[in-house]
Amino acid sequence: MSDTLAAPLPGQSDRVVQVESLSKKYGDNVAVNGISFNLTKGEVFAFLGPNGAGKTTTVEILECLRNPTGGRALVLGYDVSKRSDQAEIRKRIGVLPQDFNAIDRLTVRENIDYFGAMFKQQLDADKLIELVDLKDKRDAQFKTLSGGLKQRVGLAVSLVNDPAVVFLDEPTTGLDPRARRDVWGVIERLKGQGKTVFLTTHYMDEAEYLADIVSIIDHGQIIATGTPDELIDTHGGKKTLIIRDAGQEGISQLPPGLPKAELRNAGDIAIPLNNGELTSILMSLAQTPLHDKEIEVRRPTLDDVFLNLTGRRVSEEGN
Amino acid sequence: MRSRIYTIIRGHFKSWYRSKSNIFWTIAFPLLLIVLFGAIFGSGSTKFDLYLQNQDLSGNVPTPLSQGYVNALNQTGAFNIHMVAAEQPDPLTFVKNDAQLHNRGQRLLVVPLGFNATVMSGKTATIQLFMDQSDQVSASLRGIVNSVTVSYAATIAGAPDNLVVQPVGIVTRNVRYIDFFIPGVIGMTLLTTGVFGAVNTNGRYRELKIIKKLATTPLSKIEWILGMVGYQMILATISLVVILFFGYAIFGVTVTIDIYTVGLVVAAALLFPGIGMVLANFVKEAESADAAANAITFPMMFLAGTFWPRETLPDIMKIIANFMPLTYVNDGLRDALIYAQPAQALTNTIIALGLAAFFIVLGSLLMNWKEE
Numbered sequence: 073m074s075d076t077l078a079a080p081l082p083g084q085s086d087r088v089v090q091v092e093s094l095s096k097k098y099g100d101n102v103a104v105n106g107i108s109f110n111l112t113k114g115e116v117f118a119f120l121g122p123n124g125a126g127k128t129t130t131v132e133i134l135e136c137l138r139n140p141t142g143g144r145a146l147v148l149g150y151d152v153s154k155r156s157d158q159a160e161i162r163k164r165i166g167v168l169p170q171d172f173n174a175i176d177r178l179t180v181r182e183n184i185d186y187f188g189a190m191f192k193q194q195l196d197a198d199k200l201i202e203l204v205d206l207k208d209k210r211d212a213q214f215k216t217l218s219g220g221l222k223q224r225v226g227l228a229v230s231l232v233n234d235p236a237v238v239f240l241d242e243p244t245t246g247l248d249p250r251a252r253r254d255v256w257g258v259i260e261r262l263k264g265q266g267k268t269v270f271l272t273t274h275y276m277d278e279a280e281y282l283a284d285i286v287s288i289i290d291h292g293q294i295i296a297t298g299t300p301d302e303l304i305d306t307h308g309g310k311k312t313l314i315i316r317d318a319g320q321e322g323i324s325q326l327p328p329g330l331p332k333a334e335l336r337n338a339g340d341i342a343i344p345l346n347n348g349e350l351t352s353i354l355m356s357l358a359q360t361p362l363h364d365k366e367i368e369v370r371r372p373t374l375d376d377v378f379l380n381l382t383g384r385r386v387s388e389e390g391n
Numbered sequence: 392m393r394s395r396i397y398t399i400i401r402g403h404f405k406s407w408y409r410s411k412s413n414i415f416w417t418i419a420f421p422l423l424l425i426v427l428f429g430a431i432f433g434s435g436s437t438k439f440d441l442y443l444q445n446q447d448l449s450g451n452v453p454t455p456l457s458q459g460y461v462n463a464l465n466q467t468g469a470f471n472i473h474m475v476a477a478e479q480p481d482p483l484t485f486v487k488n489d490a491q492l493h494n495r496g497q498r499l500l501v502v503p504l505g506f507n508a509t510v511m512s513g514k515t516a517t518i519q520l521f522m523d524q525s526d527q528v529s530a531s532l533r534g535i536v537n538s539v540t541v542s543y544a545a546t547i548a549g550a551p552d553n554l555v556v557q558p559v560g561i562v563t564r565n566v567r568y569i570d571f572f573i574p575g576v577i578g579m580t581l582l583t584t585g586v587f588g589a590v591n592t593n594g595r596y597r598e599l600k601i602i603k604k605l606a607t608t609p610l611s612k613i614e615w616i617l618g619m620v621g622y623q624m625i626l627a628t629i630s631l632v633v634i635l636f637f638g639y640a641i642f643g644v645t646v647t648i649d650i651y652t653v654g655l656v657v658a659a660a661l662l663f664p665g666i667g668m669v670l671a672n673f674v675k676e677a678e679s680a681d682a683a684a685n686a687i688t689f690p691m692m693f694l695a696g697t698f699w700p701r702e703t704l705p706d707i708m709k710i711i712a713n714f715m716p717l718t719y720v721n722d723g724l725r726d727a728l729i730y731a732q733p734a735q736a737l738t739n740t741i742i743a744l745g746l747a748a749f750f751i752v753l754g755s756l757l758m759n760w761k762e763e
Contacts, residue, residue, distance in 0.1 A: 135607045137761050159609065167607040173599040177406040189398035190608035213409070229604070 086113040088237045088268045089134060093143035096129050103129040105292035106143060111270060116263050118283035119272040122386045126292040127272040128170055131241050135167050148236055166235030170242045172226045176215040180206055183214055184228050191233035200228040204258050220251025227258050237268040244278060256282060274386055276374040288378060295381050300374060307380050308372030313353060315341040316366040327356040395610055399618025404625060417584050417630060421576045422637050429569045429642055439532050440495035442486045444475040447506040454507030463543045469535050483521060488702040491571050498522040510553050521559045533558060573638040574724035575697035580630040582717050583688055585623055585663020590684045592619055593668055594677035612760035623660040631656060651727040651736035655743055659720050662747035668754025691717045719743045
């Protein structure tokens, strides 16, 4: 057990979550392998990684659902391994478990009241319904809602005790693109209200769009942490110039002296860009038959960051 | 803590009454069974039912005089005579159970061993007639039996006064099949709502991550279980009231509600959800747990004397029935509600409460509230 974590007085620190050398083993299987990170008040923190990377195990340790086998984790200054502290943590956190469903035959409002009653103090259900934009469905039974609406009920339920930190475990998995956007909208509103959010996701775009800080986890270990921009700048590789629909013929029409170009899926030409090269490349292209093609500059994404760090894409692992 | 338990009870209850299938299985199905079984087994007869045991056999064949007497009774056309095997050691108990099952009057005439020889030797043979003096038909039935006996005696040369009918009073409640059946239906309903209710809330709620979510709140496992048991008690009370009211309204079944009835309902509301929780923890998938619940409840329903007295079962089944918790709930409910036998009701209530404590504690210990 490490003693380097200075435990602040509960509720008196900006450090909402402090994790140091945290491990979790199931027999010989190491699910979480000595990870460390911090989450500061008001931040949206994304824990990003493929399925089976250790995200849910970590978040469930922080939610006091699992006991760590090594290291230390403090939530709001309370130790997740101490029974007496766990009670304090449970009062103060909001949780949306992965694949959560509320109670089928209770209405949206009744579900919020149901989970709210588990806490001494609860927020007004109607205000929460407004926050997640479900006013029209207030009296609809949960089972009648679509996947996206159900997830918004889950979000409302996770906020019912006005938590100091909200843990959202894969909140948009299985949702269609529009429903995902709606859920993102709610999370953005939480961010606007200054809520501290701990988000696990295997969607790179989700982390990039929502998070202030991203930690990438793979095989139980954190492989990079930073703001999305920092991660992309450090690990994302070069920007790429894309010439749309140029085809094989376009490659032969490229002016000499350019970095090595490659042809991508739909006949697009991709040219890696070094800093300061964009203007000169554009000027040389203007002299070729490619001058009337659609041209864009693509910035690397967190997907590229993950690829560069692990040699794999998250999507290659069935996610 | 009280408010959390209350919220859980209310949540379960709302989920229950908003589901048509729940209402069907908890209320409509038991009532349907009562009507069906009541109609099938409830029809009476205008003749007097009379059980008859002829103990006077010679080499497994009734002696001539005893057989003649039976024939004489038969020829009156006044009786539906149901023979009881001569080797039946406890004919009264047999008659009690069989009469109940077939909705017959409990009356037994015993022709004693040595009847033939006694009459032939000129001595007086005594035939015993067991019946309840409060039986509405007791006077007329006794009259017919007496006159048949006297005229039969007259046909035997030299022995006109040698036959005496000795009436023996027995106390019967003249329990009809439907009286027997109603407590069984209550037991069955408590069994199914309890086992399936617990399988559903602990299996399905686990799959839906509701339990995981609750485990991240200040709610404790014990509060969750108390909430579920509280809900089961309400459901059990509703079942009891509805079934008893229906039994009274349609079949005129009157019952005695006492402290044992309350004790048994409490026991059932702990016992059957306890069994359901044990199942839900051994069979993790909600669907398989449902199948396991069916596999447990159905045999129990049939063997524990819900539909028929256990005495009619083969011996091996009787032994198995002794290990079924429902047996004690059914027996206790019958002792308390119908037979008004507090001593036996107490024994069954104590056994049911003991089993309830065992299963609810085992279920609670097995239940994973946190992950691991």
